[in-house]
Every structure is written in structure tokens, then in C-alpha cells.
Amino acid sequence: MALRFAAVRYRGMAQLGRVAGWLISIASASATGALAACDRAPAAQSLPEWTPADNHSNDDDKLASARAQSQGAPRGAGGGPSAKGGPDPAQVAQLVDITWRQQCSNCHGSAGRGDGQMGPMLHASDLTDAAWQRRTTDGDMAAVIKNGKNKMPRFDLPDAVIGGLVVRIRALRATP
Numbered sequence: 001m002a003l004r005f006a007a008v009r010y011r012g013m014a015q016l017g018r019v020a021g022w023l024i025s026i027a028s029a030s031a032t033g034a035l036a037a038c039d040r041a042p043a044a045q046s047l048p049e050w051t052p053a054d055n056h057s058n059d060d061d062k063l064a065s066a067r068a069q070s071q072g073a074p075r076g077a078g079g080g081p082s083a084k085g086g087p088d089p090a091q092v093a094q095l096v097d098i099t100w101r102q103q104c105s106n107c108h109g110s111a112g113r114g115d116g117q118m119g120p121m122l123h124a125s126d127l128t129d130a131a132w133q134r135r136t137t138d139g140d141m142a143a144v145i146k147n148g149k150n151k152m153p154r155f156d157l158p159d160a161v162i163g164g165l166v167v168r169i170r171a172l173r174a175t176p
Helices: 002-037 058-070 089-108 130-135 138-147 159-171
Strands: none
Touching: 089 159, 138 159
């Protein structure tokens, strides 16, 4: 009886070995076929041409709407003007936050200390420094945001958003 059990078990192991070998050969053939396709670049005719619309986001629409409102262009249906005729303050605050996160914090960091991802390489200013805050006027800040300076690029933003960024930078002031 023990001899018969051992023989059945041996046949089962042999079948299992054949199945495993078969699976390995299929996987190997698939991997070889996939790697063979990577040895050449796709044809240029098969690649679509990049357009600016490929990187479009809803934030772009919000910034364009605020820019149009601050420049006196006709207002669209998305978030109307305030009762005073200017841009909606809640919308401007949201745009200031979006702009800070997407543009400013890359260099100046989330807290404005110049420790953003690109800050150390570009020697970004520490906007919380009390001495820097004292010697820099609101007009200077707005001009640098609008026109750029040294390694900081210019930003084409609505005046209301630039003003909001200046207020945000002033709020970062470190206490002495």
C-alpha cells in the first residue's frame, strides 16, 4: 500500500513539474516578445503632436476668468463679480491659494522660507525674514511678481491675485 501511494505521488509531482515548465516557457516567450518591441522607437507618424490643451486644468480656467474680470472684460457665468463690481473676493482668495501652491511654493516653500523643491538651487528669498519684510515694500513685491527679478520668472497674473499674494507674503512675517 505504501509503495502504491508513493508511485501515485511521484506521478503527481511529475505532472506538476511539466505544468510548471509549460507555464515558465509561456511566460518566457511573452517577456521575450515584449522586450523585442522595446528595441525600437515608435514611428514618428504614429505619435500625436503636443498641444497646450494637453496640459489644461480647471485651475487654468479660474485664472483666466479672474484675469478677465480684473481687466474689465465681460464676465462669464463661472463665479460672478462682487456687489462692488470687482472680482469675487472668495474666488480671488481661492486663486491666490492655487497660485501659491502651483507657482510660489516650488521655490519659496509652503511656509515661504525659501526651502521649496527648487529653492536652495535658485537661492530663493526667505519671505518670512523680518529684515527682508521691513526693507521690501508692497509695490516692490508686486513688481517682482509681475515682472520677475534675477532667477525669478515673471508671472502674468490678474492684479487682484498679485495683491492677494502680497497680503499672503506679509502674513508670513516671522515674529522677532
